[in-house]
Amino acid sequence: MQFSSKEDIDAPIEEVFAAVSDFDGFERSAIRRGIEVRREDEAAAVAPGMAWDAAFDLRGKRRNLRLVLARLAAPEEMQVESESTGLTGVMTVELVALSPQRTRMAIVLNLAPKTLSARLFLQSLKLAKTSLTKRFKLKVAEFAKSIEESKTRTA
DSSP: OEEEEEEEESSOHHHHHHHHTOHHHHHHHHHHTTOEEEEOOOOSSOOTTOEEEEEEEETTEEEEEEEEEEEEETTTEEEEEEEESSEEEEEEEEEEEEETTEEEEEEEEEEEESSHHHHHHHHHHHHTHHHHHHHHHHHHHHHHHHHHHHHHHHO
């Protein structure tokens, strides 16, 4: 199952890349939402191989998720791979400089089942694909807007 979204952001590509690779900020945000997050590597800088273990409740069940920064080509591309008990996921973020002050951000999330129960779970998501796609695009648009707003706050 695939979700994708594109947003044009009024900010230089370097600022957008800094925002999408702000893993410390994402960790804090997840913790505020009640997700247990634990960094699994000791890297000081953002680099491929960074990894996190996360645990959260979904549909009344405790879920564990492993996230790994698989690819990083600053400031154009980043890929994060995830694995849970029944699902694997790959999220790719691509940035294209449209002008010195404008960047196009494309985010693609692919989910694939590893087990029969995960296949059934994804099948149920497919029934709600339209509403899930709308929510995904809305969250990407909100993130893009927050990048633009942080640019105006610092200017």
